Amino acid sequence: MPDKSMSDWCSDGQRVPDGPRPSSGFSRRNVMIYGTLLVIALYYLFPLYVMIVTSLKGMPEIRIGNIFSPPVDITFQPWVKAWSSACTGLDCDGLSRGFWNSVRILIPSTILSVAIASINGYVLANWRFRGADLFFTILIIGAFIPYQVMIYPLVILLREMGLYGSLTGLVLVHTVFGMPILTLLFRNYFTSVPEELFRAARVDGAGFWQIYFQIMLPMSLPIIVVATILQVTGIWNDFLFGVIYTKPENYPMTVQLNNIVNSVRGVKEYNVNMAAALLTAGVPLIIYIASGKLFMRGITAGAVKG
Amino acid sequence: MPSVEIKGLDLRYSSARVLQDLNLEVMKGEFMVLLGSSGCGKSTLLNCIAGLVEPDAGQIHINGRNVTWDEPSARGIGMVFQSYALYPQMSVEKNLSFGLRNAGVDKIEIDRRVRHIAGLLQIEPLLKRKPAALSGGQRQRVAIGRALVRDADVFLFDEPLSNLDAKLRAKLRVEIKRLHLEHGNTMIYVTHDQIEAMTLADRIAILKEGKIVQTGTPDDIYNRPVNRYVADFIGTPSMNFLDGELLGRSFLRGHLELPLADYPFIHGQCADCSAMIGIRPEHIVTGKDLNEATVTTQVVVDMVEPMGADTLVHTRLEGTAFQIRMTGQAQVRKNDRLLIGIDPLRASLFDRESGLRL
Ligand SMILES: Nc1ncnc2c1ncn2[C@@H]1O[C@H](COP(=O)(O)OP(=O)(O)OP(=O)(O)O)[C@@H](O)[C@H]1O
Numbered sequence: 001m002p003d004k005s006m007s008d009w010c011s012d013g014q015r016v017p018d019g020p021r022p023s024s025g026f027s028r029r030n031v032m033i034y035g036t037l038l039v040i041a042l043y044y045l046f047p048l049y050v051m052i053v054t055s056l057k058g059m060p061e062i063r064i065g066n067i068f069s070p071p072v073d074i075t076f077q078p079w080v081k082a083w084s085s086a087c088t089g090l091d092c093d094g095l096s097r098g099f100w101n102s103v104r105i106l107i108p109s110t111i112l113s114v115a116i117a118s119i120n121g122y123v124l125a126n127w128r129f130r131g132a133d134l135f136f137t138i139l140i141i142g143a144f145i146p147y148q149v150m151i152y153p154l155v156i157l158l159r160e161m162g163l164y165g166s167l168t169g170l171v172l173v174h175t176v177f178g179m180p181i182l183t184l185l186f187r188n189y190f191t192s193v194p195e196e197l198f199r200a201a202r203v204d205g206a207g208f209w210q211i212y213f214q215i216m217l218p219m220s221l222p223i224i225v226v227a228t229i230l231q232v233t234g235i236w237n238d239f240l241f242g243v244i245y246t247k248p249e250n251y252p253m254t255v256q257l258n259n260i261v262n263s264v265r266g267v268k269e270y271n272v273n274m275a276a277a278l279l280t281a282g283v284p285l286i287i288y289i290a291s292g293k294l295f296m297r298g299i300t301a302g303a304v305k306g
Numbered sequence: 307m308p309s310v311e312i313k314g315l316d317l318r319y320s321s322a323r324v325l326q327d328l329n330l331e332v333m334k335g336e337f338m339v340l341l342g343s344s345g346c347g348k349s350t351l352l353n354c355i356a357g358l359v360e361p362d363a364g365q366i367h368i369n370g371r372n373v374t375w376d377e378p379s380a381r382g383i384g385m386v387f388q389s390y391a392l393y394p395q396m397s398v399e400k401n402l403s404f405g406l407r408n409a410g411v412d413k414i415e416i417d418r419r420v421r422h423i424a425g426l427l428q429i430e431p432l433l434k435r436k437p438a439a440l441s442g443g444q445r446q447r448v449a450i451g452r453a454l455v456r457d458a459d460v461f462l463f464d465e466p467l468s469n470l471d472a473k474l475r476a477k478l479r480v481e482i483k484r485l486h487l488e489h490g491n492t493m494i495y496v497t498h499d500q501i502e503a504m505t506l507a508d509r510i511a512i513l514k515e516g517k518i519v520q521t522g523t524p525d526d527i528y529n530r531p532v533n534r535y536v537a538d539f540i541g542t543p544s545m546n547f548l549d550g551e552l553l554g555r556s557f558l559r560g561h562l563e564l565p566l567a568d569y570p571f572i573h574g575q576c577a578d579c580s581a582m583i584g585i586r587p588e589h590i591v592t593g594k595d596l597n598e599a600t601v602t603t604q605v606v607v608d609m610v611e612p613m614g615a616d617t618l619v620h621t622r623l624e625g626t627a628f629q630i631r632m633t634g635q636a637q638v639r640k641n642d643r644l645l646i647g648i649d650p651l652r653a654s655l656f657d658r659e660s661g662l663r664l
């Protein structure tokens with residue numbers, strides 16, 4: 001139809017706006033933005049690259065001194081050594097022990113802290129008891145007190161409870177320190193749930209736990225994901241509490257990594273150190289990559305539509 | 307026997323008194339509509355009856371039992387919320403059965419009741435869906451179904467139709483009326499829509515700032531408002547008010563004299579006092595009906611608003627804005643002179659100081 005195609009163009013050759021707007025593609029603005037992003041990404045990825053290539057080289061190759069060149073002769077020996085036979089102090093059984101310690105610390109602390117915090121948040125948002133505001137304020141102030149202030153009192157407390165040096169003690173510490181921020185997270189989430197939903201459930205005869213398990217909890221999946229990610233990465237990366245509140249045989253992976261890297265005996269095995277560091281960073285890295293989308297959804301989850 | 311009885315209910319939020327010494331009786335099987343402007347405490351009152359908000363003083367009796375301290379679920383009520391409040395993670399079927407499951411009703415009975423209600427409200431094809439996959443009208447039906455399925459004695463509806471478009475609202479209004487006629491349960495229904503109130507109610511209670519100003523049948527409320535507030539609040543377009551004097555047995559305003567010999571005065575007659583007369587736009591006659599009018603006078607047309615079925619004519623009477631409702635076919639134009647007839651018996655007289663009906 002010649003008529004129509006004519007009318008698609010103005011007299012000066014510009015297209016009449018119709019349908020999807022043509023994308024600008026390689027406009028100057030896009031080139032600037034993506035160029036900058038690329039440079040920044042490279043800047044952060046570069047150390048990772050160095051670590052990976054170094055961990056795959058043998059010591060002779062490293063001594064040549066070119067840290068940027070890819071490995072000529074790929075070897076996984078450093079990774080095996082880091083995992084199973086690197087020496088930390090007196091023991092020479094690698095990072096594996098630390099890994100399992102960390103897992104044994106991580107799982108109960110995460111489950112415990114997320115579970116308790118979600119109940120806290122639910123109570124604070126929906127069952128407004130006398131003194132709820134005061135309780136909440138105290139909890140939030142707790143988040144702002146520097147850890148250093150609490151370290152020694154906690155040592156004494158744990159010692160009196162007979163938990164000092166044990167994994168249980170450390171789990172307890174992680175649970176307590178995670179509480180303010182997680183409670184805040186859950187409380188704010190549950191406050192955004194329309195109050196009428198809660199009221200409807202009460203008219204329907206649901207009690208405290210029924211409302212929690214059947215209505216609130218199923219709705220809070222996005223925020224549970226966020227809380228879990230925060231806790232998993234926080235606890236996994238923790239070094240300070242691990243050193244202070246556990247004994248050497250219970251040291252988490254981060255502490256062991258430090259001990260391997262800083263071990264003064266013998267030559268510095270850069271490839272083993274790099275492999276050990278990558279192994280330790282693996283867990284949070286995998287979590288971030290696997291849950292990126294879920295995490296963003298949870299962070300931005302606002303009002304819940306019914 | 308009253309089905310719901312509210313005695314001296316008082317409620318304040320920090321400093322604001324939201325409900326003030328409120329008394330209300332709702333008879334068994336009665337459709338009571340609570341009507342009032344936004345923020346007057348309608349939802350709060352409903353929540354108090356449901357036991358979701360604790361009053362500061364007063365009692366609530368349901369079926370002769372004092373339930374003031376009872377849990378919401380123990381009061382024998384079903385409630386429909388303004389925002390539907392369907393459980394988003396449960397299917398429609400689970401939404402409907404939640405209350406019954408909590409009450410420990412056995413499976414077969416739950417199933418029977420859910421099917422019955424779903425059939426009644428025509429939501430069977432939706433039973434497996436989540437609320438997010440329903441339209442507004444469908445959600446509303448499910449919300450009503452959730453209240454009905456509990457087989458309560460008293461139903462509390464909080465503006466159930468306010469989020470729907472006009473057509474759907476009219477349709478569901480009829481359905482609610484039919485449901486009530488079939489079931490005969492006591493119904494307390496909150497709205498700020500007058501049409502809803504007039505069409506549904508056996509009795510209407512008008513709330514203002516946490517107090518009940520008038521309770522009565524729609525006819526009472528419309529024709530015999532107890533004070534100026536109610537008179538003004540009820541009816542769109544609203545009543546015309548003219549200030550004037552009561553002299554002997556007639557109302558005087560400028561050249562206008564309205565004889566009130568047959569007017570049903572209630573508070574005794576305040577002879578020779580300043581009064582105010584309220585006349586509804588639809589009670590003014592024109593054309594061939596003028597013969598039956600007691601008083602006729604002439605006005606000049608200011609503006610004409612055609613509304614389809616009828617036409618609203620803005621005029622001035624004795625210097626005051628005065629609206630007249632005529633049929634939609636009326637041929638009137640700006641600056642036309644119009645002869646109108648007023649029937650004082652259909653008007654309402656108020657004391658100008660207290661605003662109370664005379
Ligand atoms: N939790 C609360 N805290 C403080 N004030 C409140 C609270 N809930 C309601 N109010 C106040 O109480 C008054 C009555 O509220 P209510 O919700 O009963 O109004 P309503 O008549 O239902 O209005 P609408 O027609 O808009 O729903 C309002 O002035 C409101 O601001």
Ligand SMILES: [Mg+2]
Pocket residue numbers: 348349350388464465
């Ligand atoms: Mg309301």
